[in-house]
Structure formats: structure tokens, C-alpha cells
Amino acid sequence: MAKISFREDRCKGCGLCTTVCPKKIVQLSRDRINSKGYHPAECIDESACIGCFSCGTICPDCVITIEREAAK
Amino acid sequence: MANTVFQKPHALCDVPLHYCPGCTHGIIHRLVAEAIDALGIEGRTVGVASVGCSVFTYNYFECDMVQAAHGRAPAVATGLKRAEPNNIIFTYQGDGDLAAIGTAETVHSAARGENITIIFVNNAIYGMTGGQMAPTTLPGQVTQTTPYGRDPQYAGLPVKICEMLSQVDGATYLERVAVDSVAHINQAKRAIEKAFRNQVEGKGFSLVEVLSTCPTNWGKEPAAAMEWLRENMIPYYPLGVYKDKYADEKGGSK
Numbered sequence: 285m286a287k288i289s290f291r292e293d294r295c296k297g298c299g300l301c302t303t304v305c306p307k308k309i310v311q312l313s314r315d316r317i318n319s320k321g322y323h324p325a326e327c328i329d330e331s332a333c334i335g336c337f338s339c340g341t342i343c344p345d346c347v348i349t350i351e352r353e354a355a356k
Numbered sequence: 357m358a359n360t361v362f363q364k365p366h367a368l369c370d371v372p373l374h375y376c377p378g379c380t381h382g383i384i385h386r387l388v389a390e391a392i393d394a395l396g397i398e399g400r401t402v403g404v405a406s407v408g409c410s411v412f413t414y415n416y417f418e419c420d421m422v423q424a425a426h427g428r429a430p431a432v433a434t435g436l437k438r439a440e441p442n443n444i445i446f447t448y449q450g451d452g453d454l455a456a457i458g459t460a461e462t463v464h465s466a467a468r469g470e471n472i473t474i475i476f477v478n479n480a481i482y483g484m485t486g487g488q489m490a491p492t493t494l495p496g497q498v499t500q501t502t503p504y505g506r507d508p509q510y511a512g513l514p515v516k517i518c519e520m521l522s523q524v525d526g527a528t529y530l531e532r533v534a535v536d537s538v539a540h541i542n543q544a545k546r547a548i549e550k551a552f553r554n555q556v557e558g559k560g561f562s563l564v565e566v567l568s569t570c571p572t573n574w575g576k577e578p579a580a581a582m583e584w585l586r587e588n589m590i591p592y593y594p595l596g597v598y599k600d601k602y603a604d605e606k607g608g609s610k
Contacts, residue, residue: 286361287358294372296376296377296378297377298377298378298571298578299378299577299578299579300378300578300579300582303579304537304538322377335361337361337362338538340362340363341362341383341538341541341542342383342535342537342538342541343382343383344373344375344378344379344380344381344382344383344386345372345373345382346363346364346368346382346386348362349360349362349363349364350360350361350362350363351358351359351360351361352358352359352361353358353359354358354359
């Protein structure tokens with residue numbers, strides 16, 4: 285179980301994260317804009333996130349933070 | 357109990373970057389900061405900012421930074437390293453800085469085998485000044501000053517820095533990487549960390565050339581720019597290790 289969070293005010297809507305997600309659950313928001321005026325990236329199905337942090341790896345603006353449940 | 361597995365590295369300042377959307381400078385900044393974090397050298401690292409879009413690196417790293425005159429970052433780094441040999445000195449330079457006006461400083465700092473780390477960001481164009489032809493612009497590539505594509509008959513052929521420096525005896529480690537995909541970014545991270553570790557271990561001159569994009573001046577969407585890099589730049593500028601004096605040692609490249 286992984287938790288993905290976005291620092292939306294830093295997102296420039298470049299969309300690179302949406303091209304690398306293996307689960308295709310990262311998308312640019314269609315109906316919201318952030319304080320910079322961009323459509324920010326968002327996760328449409330958090331339960332499907334596998335915590336691979338591909339999105340974070342390619343994000344140029346350090347928008348994304350990923351947490352994973354510690355192994356029991 | 358959740359563990360954070362990916363977040364902004366400590367050595368990168370918590371400020372918005374001024375770069376255009378999709379500009380890969382942000383990725384490369386993060387990789388440099390991750391290398392500084394991994395080696396625990398933030399307190400004794402001094403960076404040298406070049407001229408170009410990346411001039412503002414001095415606002416983005418938590419370590420001390422110096423701003424050099426155009427192309428002179430390796431010369432400034434030489435002075436910093438010789439004055440304070442225990443400090444870790446890196447330069448962060450674009451292709452318009454390192455491969456054009458700074459060619460002499462680059463070649464001679466390599467020839468002297470200065471124990472410094474150079475991060476060379478090659479996006480095949482002058483970004484900050486509005487997209488003019490750079491020495492690294494590909495044949496046929498359209499820029500502001502080559503509107504019909506770079507004509508090698510008239511404008512010459514690109515400079516290949518890694519190939520050129522591999523002939524310089526004083527250089528220790530040269531690798532060309534790219535940031536167009538997650539796999540390539542991970543390889544770039546390993547190369548940048550190795551370039552810093554070489555300096556910590558006193559091994560000498562290390563340069564990592566990072567193929568990057570300039571979506572704004574290439575006139576492409578960020579994802580399409582990554583595609584263009586993959587299809588056009590990598591065939592012309594092959595990725596790989598061009599020189600590694602210590603490759604046979606444990607922990608050598610590859």
C-alpha cells in the first residue's frame with residue numbers, strides 16, 4: 285500500500301509524470317487550476333498506486349512524495 | 357507506519373524553480389542534490405554556477421555557490437579546490453557555456469587532472485537567450501539562427517565533449533547519460549553520484565554529460581521533447597562510459 289501526495293502549487297502541468305505511470309493513474313486535472321494557473325497532476329485511483337515512484341523520478345519540480353507501508 | 361520512499365532531497369532548496377514546464381534542469385538538479393545527500397557532503401560542498409538558464413542554480417542548492425563568468429566555471433572551480441582541498445567542488449554548466457565559450461577552461465582543467473566534478477547539461481541549443489544554434493546543435497536541427505536546419509557545410513558539425521575529453525590523459529571519469537526515461541534517469545543518478553564520489557576519494561577530474569531537453573526553444577510539448585531527445589540526440593551522442601581510469605577497481609563503472 286503506497287500513498288502518493290502532490291504539492292500542487294509547485295506543479296507546472298508539464299505532464300511528464302502522466303507518461304511514465306505503469307498503472308496510468310496519474311493525470312492532469314481537467315477541472316482545477318493551481319495558483320500558477322496550470323492544471324496540476326493528480327492521482328485518480330490512490331488504491332492502485334504501487335509506490336514505484338516513476339512519477340516522482342521524472343518530475344522536474346519535486347512535486348511528488350511517495351510513502352509506503354513499512355514491512356511488518 | 358509509513359516510510360517516505362521518495363521526496364525532495366535535503367540539498368535542494370525548498371523554493372519553486374524558475375525553469376519552464378517540463379525543463380529537465382529540475383530533474384538534473386534533484387540528481388545532483390541526491391548525490392550530495394547520499395555522500396553526506398552538503399556542509400563542505402561548493403557549487404559553481406554557469407551562465408545560461410542554469411545560472412540560478414545558486415538559488416537552488418543548500419550548499420555554498422559561486423557564480424562564474426561565462427564559460428569560466430572550471431577555472432573558478434580549480435581555484436576553489438586548490439584553496440580548500442577538503443571541500444567538494446562541482447560546476448553545473450550548459451552546452452552554450454561549457455562547449456562554446458568555456459571549451460578552453462574545460463579541456464585544460466581536464467588536462468591538469470583537477471579533482472573537480474563537472475555536470476554538463478547538453479540540450480543542443482542556447483536556452484536562455486532564445487533558442488539560437490549552439491555548438492552541440494544537431495545537423496539539420498531548426499533553431500532561431502538556423503531556420504532551415506543546421507547546415508554542416510556552413511555552420512560546421514557538433515562538438516562531442518565526452519569523445520573529445522576521452523583523448524585527454526588527465527581526465528579520470530567521463531560518462532554520457534540522458535534523462536528521457538525513468539531507466540535513463542536512474543543511470544544518470546548513478547553516474548552523477550560516482551562523479552562526486554571520485555572527488556571525495558581524490559581520484560581526479562570527473563565529467564558527466566547529461567542529454568536534456570529544452571521544450572520551449574525546441575517548440576515541443578515536454579513529452580514530445582523527450583521523444584525527440586530519444587530519437588535524435590541519443591543516436592548522435594551515444595550514451596555510455598567514455599573513460600574510467602579506475603574501472604577495474606571494485607565499484608568501478610558498470
